Amino acid sequence: MIKIYSPTDELELAMIRGIFDTEGIHYFVHNDHFGSMRVGPQIDLLNKKTIMVSPEDAERAKTIITDLLNRALPEETIEKKYTTSQKLRMIFEDIVFGWFIPGRRRRRVPPE
Numbered sequence: 001m002i003k004i005y006s007p008t009d010e011l012e013l014a015m016i017r018g019i020f021d022t023e024g025i026h027y028f029v030h031n032d033h034f035g036s037m038r039v040g041p042q043i044d045l046l047n048k049k050t051i052m053v054s055p056e057d058a059e060r061a062k063t064i065i066t067d068l069l070n071r072a073l074p075e076e077t078i079e080k081k082y083t084t085s086q087k088l089r090m091i092f093e094d095i096v097f098g099w100f101i102p103g104r105r106r107r108r109v110p111p112e
Helices: 010-023 055-070 084-100
Strands: 002-005 027-030 050-053
Touching: 002 055, 010 027, 010 050, 010 055, 050 055
Parallel strands: none
Antiparallel strands: 002 050, 027 050
């Protein structure tokens, strides 16, 4: 078996597994049942998950992973546009209910 890739998170590992299963690529995930990928320090031999494939499937598997990583979805840019009435409502709520928001409570200084 040849080491070809170490996924950055569980979602990426699940996507690669699904594609490999569909394509009929035989693989092995080193440290698969060790737990979460972010437990403690990442020591390659101890707890880092690594995908391994047979030498015959190595090139095809690398191509699949490269294509998957290059297909990252473009981030949507959502501009928050508030109307004047929404802005006025937010200001009103901040003035009237601002004391109720956790962490924004003003402490009173005790008189000396």
